Amino acid sequence: MTQNSQLIKISKFLSYHLRHNPGEIGLELEPGGWIAVEALLAAAQAHQFPLTRSQLNLVVETSNKQRFSFDSTGTRIRANQGHSIPIDLQLEPRCPPDILYHGTGHQAVESILAQGLQKRARHHVHLSPDIDTAREVGMRHGKPVVFTIKAAKMHQSGHLFYCSDNGVWLVDEVPPEYLGLG
Numbered sequence: 001m002t003q004n005s006q007l008i009k010i011s012k013f014l015s016y017h018l019r020h021n022p023g024e025i026g027l028e029l030e031p032g033g034w035i036a037v038e039a040l041l042a043a044a045q046a047h048q049f050p051l052t053r054s055q056l057n058l059v060v061e062t063s064n065k066q067r068f069s070f071d072s073t074g075t076r077i078r079a080n081q082g083h084s085i086p087i088d089l090q091l092e093p094r095c096p097p098d099i100l101y102h103g104t105g106h107q108a109v110e111s112i113l114a115q116g117l118q119k120r121a122r123h124h125v126h127l128s129p130d131i132d133t134a135r136e137v138g139m140r141h142g143k144p145v146v147f148t149i150k151a152a153k154m155h156q157s158g159h160l161f162y163c164s165d166n167g168v169w170l171v172d173e174v175p176p177e178y179l180g181l182g
C-alpha cells in the first residue's frame with residue numbers, strides 16, 4: 001500500500017469512529033467530541049487496526065480538509081465537523097461573510113429551491129467560504145451545482161452561524177429566500 005492510500009484509510013477510520021460510531025470500537029467521546037489519543041490508539045489496536053502516534057500526527061497534518069484536530073496539549077483528538085452522533089462542538093456563534101456557498105448535485109436543485117437547505121443526517125447544513133471548495137463538495141453528489149447563500153442577511157434576521165476549526169461554516173438551515181444560483 002502506498003503511504004498516501006494508507007493515510008486515506010486511516011482518515012476514513014477516524015472519520016467513521018470520531019464522527020459516527022465510536023461505540024463500535026468501545027469508545028465514548030468526551031464533551032466537545034474529544035477522545036484521549038492513548039484510548040484511541042489502544043482501541044484501534046484492539047480492533048485489528050494498528051495505528052501509531054506518528055501516523056496519527058501525519059493524518060492530522062496532511063488531511064486536505066483538516067478534518068481532525070489535537071487539543072492544545074496534544075493528548076486529545078476530535079473531528080472538526082461532520083458528526084452524526086449528538087456532539088456539542090462548543091463553537092461560539094460567529095458573524096459570517098456576506099456570501100457563503102453550498103455545493104450539491106444537480107438532482108437536488110429543485111427540492112432545495114422549494115424547501116431550502118436542510119441538515120439531513122448531519123448536525124448542521126455545511127457551507128463553504130469559496131466557490132471552488134463548494135464545487136468539490138458538490139462533486140461528491142454527482143454533477144455539481146453551487147448555490148450562493150446570503151449569509152449576512154440571514155445573520156441579520158437572527159440565524160446563528162458557527163465556523164468549525166477547519167473553516168466550514170455551519171447553520172441549522174437555509175430557507176429558500178436566501179438562496180441564489182450561479
Ligand code: HQG
Nearest residue numbers: 082104105108111112115116117118120122126137141168
Ligand atoms: C442535500 C464533506 C434535497 C445537500 C464536505 C447535500 C462537507 C438537500 C446533501 C461535509 C436538501 C447532504 C458536508 C433538500 C440539503 N433537498 N437535497 N431540501 N437540503 N440537501 O454529505 O454539505 O469529506 O450530509 O445539498 O467537505 O454535501 O465529510 O452534506 O448534497 O463539508 O470531511 O443533502 O462533508 O466533508 O449531504 O457535505 P452531506 P454536504 P468530509
